[in-house]
Amino acid sequence: MVDDYKHQSNTHFCAQLCWVMDLLESNLEAKSKFYKDPKSCSVFMINNLRYIVQKAKNSELGLILGDDWIHNHTAKIHRFHVSYQRSSWSEVVGFFKVK
Structure with a gap:
């Protein structure tokens, strides 16, 4: 019974964490739109997503x-x-x- 509660708690925590990460990514995409130049937008997203992925991996x-x-x-x-x-x-x- 206790193990089931821990599993449900962990599953709920994972779902919440994924939701927070999706929200963070959405905010980054919105902020990237401030750059009018597509190259700058891409560099912004590369930099921020790479940082997040590296932190997650480690x-x-x-x-x-x-x-x-x-x-x-x-x-x-x-x-x-x-x-x-x-x-x-x-x-x-x-x-x-x-020409």
């Missing part, structure tokens, strides 16, 4: 959130990185276009 937070959460957020960082590269290189490629 603490109990990573155990609570799980490997899937870490993997999904690492993939998000990669997508922002690709977005940054595309927006940066599009200017360079545009410079070399022959």
Whole structure:
């Protein structure tokens, strides 16, 4: 009976923690919109998400959130990185276009 209560308590705690992390990510995405330049927006998100993922990996937070959460957020960082590269290189490629 006590073990069931601990499991339910842990599950509830994990759900609450995931909700807080989603809220944090939503706030970061909203703040990234203050940057008008897409490159700056991408760098902002890369920097902040990378910090969060590193802290999660190196603490109990990573155990609570799980490997899937870490993997999904690492993939998000990669997508922002690709977005940054595309927006940066599009200017360079545009410079070399022959008119």
